[in-house]
Amino acid sequence: PYPVRGYYGMCTNPLVAWADSALTYEALESLDFLAMAEIFMTPTAAMADIVLPVAHQYEMNDIGHYGIGHGMILARPKVVDPPEECWPDIKIMNELGKRVSPPEYWHDDFETFLDDVLRPSGLTYREFAEKGVLKGPDRFHLYREKGFHTPTGKVELKLSTTEKFKLKALPEFTALPEDEDPDYPLILISAKSRYYLLSSYRWVEKLRLKRPHPIVEIHPETAAAHGIGDGDQVVIETKYGEIRQVAKITDIVHPRVISAALGWWFPEADATRQFDWKSANFNMLTSIGKLGKEFGTPNIKNL
Structure with a gap:
C-alpha cells in the first residue's frame, strides 16, 4: 500500500x-x-x-x-x-x-x-x-559447548529447515536459468577483472591505460565460426538486450561460452546521459525474472 x-x-x-x-x-x-x-x-x-x-x-x-x-x-x-x-x-x-x-x-x-x-x-x-x-582469545571446539548454528545443533548434511521453506534437503545440480534457445546458442558469463572492482575505477587513468575497453573473451573456434577477429567490436545479445564490447580471442573459455566484462560505463562521456551507461553494460543483458529459490537473488553472472 x-x-x-x-x-x-x-x-x-x-x-x-x-x-x-x-x-x-x-x-x-x-x-x-x-x-x-x-x-x-x-x-x-x-x-x-x-x-x-x-x-x-x-x-x-x-x-x-x-x-x-x-x-x-x-x-x-x-x-x-x-x-x-x-x-x-x-x-x-x-x-x-x-x-x-x-x-x-x-x-x-x-x-x-x-x-x-x-x-x-x-x-x-x-x-x-x-x-x-x-x-580475541583463541577458542576452539566451541561446538562442544553450544553446538552448531542449526535447529538441531548438529552438522546437518540434510538441512532440517528445508521443509519450512519448501526447498530440497540436499543440494543438487540445476541447469542454467535460461531455457536453451537456438537463437542464443552460447552461454554468457562474467569473470572478475584484475583491473577494476565491479563498476568502480574506470576514471583511474593508469587502469584505463591497461584496460581501456570492455573485453569479451571468445574461444578461437567460436570466433572463427562467427567471423570475429581479435580486437573486433562485437554485439552481445540476449533476449533482454544487447551491448557492444571488444573481442579477445582466447582458449581460456569453452567454445560454447563467452565471458563478457561487468560494470562498464565511461566517465569521459556526457554526464547528462549518465556516462553512456547502456552501450557496454553487462546488466543490459540480464533479468530479474528468474530468482534463486534459496536467497531470492536475481541472476547477474551467467545466462
Whole structure:
C-alpha cells in the first residue's frame, strides 16, 4: 500500500551493478526523489536530485574488520581531514537519523558510534588507535559447548529447515536459468577483472591505460565460426538486450561460452546521459525474472 517514492544510496551504483539495468533505470526515474552519497560522479549519481560529497576512507576514523576470520579487528584512523563539505557516511546517517526518528537514538558526535562498538573491550577509539589491533582469545571446539548454528545443533548434511521453506534437503545440480534457445546458442558469463572492482575505477587513468575497453573473451573456434577477429567490436545479445564490447580471442573459455566484462560505463562521456551507461553494460543483458529459490537473488553472472 506504500510504494517506494524515494531512494538514498551510498557505496553503490545500481544503474550499472543491479540486474536488468533497463528496468532499474525506469524504477529510479519513477521516484519523486533520488539522492546519492559519492566521491565520484557515477551513472546513478548523474540521475540524482542531490549528490552528497562524502569523505574517503583515509579521511575518517574507522574500524577495519578485514582480519575478523582470524579473530582480529584493526584500528583505521584517518590520515588527513576531509574537505570541509565532505562527511563520512556514518555522519550523514547520524544526522539523517535525528531528522526521521527520535533524536535520542542518535549521537551528538557521530564518532561516539566507534566508542560504542569498542565498549566491550574497555577501550575508547583513541586508545584503540594507539594500540592498533585487537585480537580475541583463541577458542576452539566451541561446538562442544553450544553446538552448531542449526535447529538441531548438529552438522546437518540434510538441512532440517528445508521443509519450512519448501526447498530440497540436499543440494543438487540445476541447469542454467535460461531455457536453451537456438537463437542464443552460447552461454554468457562474467569473470572478475584484475583491473577494476565491479563498476568502480574506470576514471583511474593508469587502469584505463591497461584496460581501456570492455573485453569479451571468445574461444578461437567460436570466433572463427562467427567471423570475429581479435580486437573486433562485437554485439552481445540476449533476449533482454544487447551491448557492444571488444573481442579477445582466447582458449581460456569453452567454445560454447563467452565471458563478457561487468560494470562498464565511461566517465569521459556526457554526464547528462549518465556516462553512456547502456552501450557496454553487462546488466543490459540480464533479468530479474528468474530468482534463486534459496536467497531470492536475481541472476547477474551467467545466462
